[in-house]
Amino acid sequence: MTRLSFVLTLIVLMVGCEQTEQSQWYRGNLHTHTFWSDGDDFPEQVTKWYVDNGYDFLAISDHNTIADSERWLTIPKWNARYPIFEKYLTESPEGWVEWEGYDDSVRVRLKTYEEYSGRFERPGQFVMMRAEEVSDRYGNKPIHVNATNLMEYIEPQGGESVVEVMQNNVNAILSQGERLQRRVMPHINHPNYIWAIRADELAQVDGERFFEVYNGHPAVFNYGDSLRYGTEKLWDVVNTIRLRDGRPLMFGLGTDDSHHYHEEAPNRANVGRGWVMVQSRDLEAETILEAMDNGAFYASSGVSLSEVTFDGYTYRIGVEAEEGVTYAIEFLGTNADHDPAPVAITDPESGELITYRYSDDVGRLLQRTTGTQASFQVTEDYLFVRARVTSDRVMINLVVEGEVETAWAQPVIAGQAVMSGQ
Numbered sequence: 001m002t003r004l005s006f007v008l009t010l011i012v013l014m015v016g017c018e019q020t021e022q023s024q025w026y027r028g029n030l031h032t033h034t035f036w037s038d039g040d041d042f043p044e045q046v047t048k049w050y051v052d053n054g055y056d057f058l059a060i061s062d063h064n065t066i067a068d069s070e071r072w073l074t075i076p077k078w079n080a081r082y083p084i085f086e087k088y089l090t091e092s093p094e095g096w097v098e099w100e101g102y103d104d105s106v107r108v109r110l111k112t113y114e115e116y117s118g119r120f121e122r123p124g125q126f127v128m129m130r131a132e133e134v135s136d137r138y139g140n141k142p143i144h145v146n147a148t149n150l151m152e153y154i155e156p157q158g159g160e161s162v163v164e165v166m167q168n169n170v171n172a173i174l175s176q177g178e179r180l181q182r183r184v185m186p187h188i189n190h191p192n193y194i195w196a197i198r199a200d201e202l203a204q205v206d207g208e209r210f211f212e213v214y215n216g217h218p219a220v221f222n223y224g225d226s227l228r229y230g231t232e233k234l235w236d237v238v239n240t241i242r243l244r245d246g247r248p249l250m251f252g253l254g255t256d257d258s259h260h261y262h263e264e265a266p267n268r269a270n271v272g273r274g275w276v277m278v279q280s281r282d283l284e285a286e287t288i289l290e291a292m293d294n295g296a297f298y299a300s301s302g303v304s305l306s307e308v309t310f311d312g313y314t315y316r317i318g319v320e321a322e323e324g325v326t327y328a329i330e331f332l333g334t335n336a337d338h339d340p341a342p343v344a345i346t347d348p349e350s351g352e353l354i355t356y357r358y359s360d361d362v363g364r365l366l367q368r369t370t371g372t373q374a375s376f377q378v379t380e381d382y383l384f385v386r387a388r389v390t391s392d393r394v395m396i397n398l399v400v401e402g403e404v405e406t407a408w409a410q411p412v413i414a415g416q417a418v419m420s421g422q
């Protein structure tokens with residue numbers, strides 16, 4: 001080996017090491033609203049909240065817009081929005097706000113995505129992704145699909161069934177990514193909002209890898225009702241059906257879906273209730289989304305994890321424990337030889353299908369440990385296994401009484417190690 005090639009080899013080795021060591025956890029939210037749709041604050045004020053509260057990345061996903069046009073708001077001085085405007089004016093840098101004053105109102109221009117993201121993005125510290133909540137419907141059922149890291153506006157695509165509406169929108173999102181050679185990530189929002197999407201429907205969507213297992217909006221029924229499953233059991237049903245049908249696993253996201261920034265209450269869609277923690281080698285949009293595609297992330301409503309690893313055999317969970325808080329680490333899954341045995345639940349009067357119930361073997365509790373460390377051997381006896389950590393601490397700003405801080409790690413399959421984007 002010549003001296004030069006030795007030096008080059010050494011540099012390559014060093015670079016390789018550095019990349020591995022740099023893999024770390026990044027906190028982000030992919031679903032939030034501003035004055036560009038039905039959120040109640042300016043995008044800069046919303047973004048500032050995430051910057052100030054320790055988030056590393058953010059996608060603002062307003063309904064059916066990518067905030068790229070000229071739009072002015074007229075705010076009468078008697079309107080509840082007026083003090084929000086005054087606060088925005090006071091807290092913005094000198095000369096930033098573009099506005100006109102009249103006797104009884106103001107006109108203010110909403111900053112475009114290019115403008116507001118440019119004010120907050122810092123390489124390696126805070127990254128924004130352009131996003132849209134593609135807000136479609138089938139009949140009276142709202143079908144909302146988030147598109148993260150897109151470049152061009154996507155119009156709701158419509159369709160002849162719940163599955164078709166989801167599929168058409170997911171296809172439009174993925175095909176934009178292919179056309180523009182970038183990672184554009186679709187995720188299905190709040191399936192239980194107005195009971196729009198059943199598990200058997202969600203399971204059928206091709207190309208979709210993500211849905212919201214936790215959404216902080218008060219109208220989304222994360223915990224189901226007396227007839228219908230909460231989002232966790234729904235998730236287990238979805239993955240049981242998908243693996244049977246040869247589709248890949250679906251992963252679960254935490255988002256806050258915030259709309260209301262000025263009053264904290266259980267019936268308000270407040271900021272900061274749910275988020276994701278992604279294990280990635282750097283804080284670039286494409287790398288973060290690639291790590292998520294690999295399943296190297298967890299959803300949280302308050303619990304932080306120090307370890308989430310799966311080498312293909314052993315699923316290990318470590319909790320970043322807080323003083324005075326007790327944690328339960330649970331592994332759940334479906335046996336490979338289960339019988340899903342769906343039973344149709346119909347409305348006794350109209351005879352209309354409400355939902356399907358499945359055997360308790362779907363998403364069964366396999367192991368429960370109290371403490372901050374636990375592991376589970378994932379064998380081929382299981383179709384998939386996932387992990388959940390619940391604390392005994394009630395959420396500070398909860399939606400449902402007794403709701404405790406939780407972390408949801410992703411489902412895994414025996415023999416398929418999760419790469420953390422290293």
Ligand SMILES: [Zn+2]
Nearest residue numbers: 133144189190
């Ligand atoms: Zn929505």
Ligand SMILES: [Zn+2]
Nearest residue numbers: 031033133257
């Ligand atoms: Zn939303």
